[in-house]
Amino acid sequence: MMRRLAAALTLVLGLTPAAWSSDATHTILRWDDLNGWAEDDHGAALDTFLNTCRDMRDPDWAALCRAAKVQTNARAFFELFFRPVMIEDGKRTLFTGYFEPELRGSRYRGGPYQYPLYRLPEEAKDGPWLSRAAIEASGALDGRGLEIAWIDDPVDVFFLQIQGSGRVKLDDGSALRVGYGGKNGHEYRSIGQELVRRGEYEAHQVSAQVIRNWVRRNGEEGRELLQHNPSFVFFREVSKVPWDKGPLGAMNRSITQMRSIAVDPKYVTLGTPVWIEKGGRDPLKRLMIAQDTGSAIKGAQRADIFYGTGTKAGLRAGRIKDGGRMITLMPIQRAYAMAGQI
Known part of the structure; x- marks a missing residue:
């Protein structure tokens, strides 16, 4: 019954598969149910929404994007055309x-620059290929000219693969930016959870910096820990994104520091405004735009917040592991349809 209803809604309302999931419940809230809504900078959220809404092909979203371009009151726009x-x-x-790392590298192998960023090989394009451990043990990528750059730290390369994009400052004074180019088809496996399983840390102690330090302290055992994650990410050089803009997200547009989030597109359509109420040591109540995805971002109430570029952003992002709630802003007719009120 639920599958037939989903199909009917898709046909009648033009709902994309990402906007419907039969294992989820949908509850419409009031605007005054959103803690801190009135105090947010809705104009900043609207600017971020406009950066990607033009790429949302569904007619409902296209109409909203046209309306957004002529708005003079951002808060009124969201309250008029959406429901939480x-x-x-x-x-x-x-x-x-998450954040955009900055790495040190070279176009050529030599000296400290021994750890490559690879382009996607042909044989990895059509489905599951070699695991991380198998790639590293077999030398399957050696000597094929797939290297984009050589980096001075293997741990930085690993975390760049988790982040999916980054900037590289080259030894000749120039720089380049890389973005996600594909993967080997294996599911991501958390090495932080593996450290907890081994009894090295309690769950609340694990952060990106803790993992980095453990790997660097433990030599060969540290390398083997990285291989616990069989997923291996390949890159492409991104030359058309201005240096002062954020990296490309899943919508192939630059994402915005502290206004863009990665979500699970099974539950939230990319490009959708999402209100977040994050708890923890650094609480955050803010309207964000769902402009990215990630292999570890699974679930209706799961989001990754983009904290910006560089070391400071990385330190902030690495500490975040908080509860709260996230509320999706949906076009009015869709909101009532999803909540079963039409």
Whole structure:
């Protein structure tokens, strides 16, 4: 019955598969149910929405994008055309943070620059390929001219693969930016959770910096820990993104520091405004735009907050592991349809 209803809604209302999931509940809230809504900078959120709404092909979203371009009151725009909807799948809310790393590298191998960033090989394009451990043990990528750059730290390369994009300052004074180019088809496996399983740390102690330090302290055992994650990410050089803009997200547009989040597109359509109420040591109540995805971002109440570029952003992002709630802003007719009120 739920599948037939989903199909009917898709046909009648033009709902994309990402906007419908039969294992989730949808509850419409009032605007005054959103803690801190009135105090936010809605104009900043609207600017971020405009950066990607032009790429949303569905007619409803295209109409909203046209309306957004002529708005003089951003808060009124969101309140007039959207309704806040709580989407829940029975899992607890989890907010984490991510950032765009800056690495040191060279176009050529030599000296400290021994760890490559690879382009996607042909044989990895059509489905599951070699695991991380198999790639490193077999030398399957050696001598094929797939190297974009050589980096001075293997741990930085690993975390760049998790982040999916980054900037490289080259030894000749120039720089380049790389973006996600594909993967080997293996599911991401958390090495932080593996450290907890081994009894090295308690769950609340694990952060990106803690993992970095452990790997660097433990030599060969540290290298083997990285291989616990079989997923291996390949890159492409991104030359058309201005240096002062954020990296490209899943919508192939620059994402915005502290206004863009990565979500699970099974539950939230990319480009959608999402209100977040993050708890923890550094609480955050803010209207964000869902402009990215991630292999570890699974669930209706799961989001990764983009904290910006560089070391400071990385330190902030690495500390985030907080609860709270996230509320999706949906076009009015869709909101009532999803909540079963039409």
